[in-house]
Amino acid sequence: MSGNVGNPLSDGEKWFLVGATNRWAMFDLLRNTRTIFGGTLSVVLTPVKRVSAIALLGLAATSVAVTVEVAGVVAYSKTVNLIRRDVRKWSEYLRRGFRTKESLALFDLPPYSNATITVAISNAFGNTECGSCVVGMAEYLGGVRYSAESDVLNFSKVKRDDDGNSELQPKPNIPKANLIVETDKSLIERLRQIRRDLDAKPVVWSGLDDSDHEYFEALLILGIYKRFAINLEKTITVTTLELEEV
16 A cells, blocks of 8 residues: 555644544543443553552442452452442332442552453443543542532523523533542642642542442542642641543
8 A cells, every 4th residue: 555644643633532442442531432341341551650549430230350360379359249229218229220320439459560460341221331441559648528519510401482481492501529638647749749840731530439338439530630739737738629521
């Protein structure tokens, strides 16, 4: 094959970016793209740095298995059942169906420098889907107060004519979270460094480290901080975080 087809990275006349292919959609950090597979979705990761955490978001799955191997030896293995049933009384137990968790985060991966991480995502109810797969080193910012808020940016439109009749145009919303975090004052310089490092950089923010907690998914954001204010109190630092999903 001959001829000049141009460089897709620099030739804006012959090439333009459409988006990630299905294979790579789960790694592009955008909430509106996902990898879809008609069976068990398995990926093998070989991070170039040590990692201690993995987050999976936008899931349509019933179970996730994560294995960490070092030099062919299994150093970590965990399988998580994502099926849940939210019931409060017997009548709901008899009538209400099952649902699956859409997010999972594990913070106890062994941080080996030459680890191989295998992630197997399965769905017994249909196609397996994963919106984002993120690995990295977990950073402790402090404990979240119970006054945390789960919010959204709403882009839906409601129009009314002169008679008051409404025209509704629903649009996807963007998740947000507002957190107040308490940290020992000895970590103030670390907090300031993290704030500099994460300026306009999307990461996974988790208000809780227990995936089974009722508030876990509401406080799990893959996105950026809009506000990172550190209040220097006498014995602790109190950080106000306003987070927004990308």
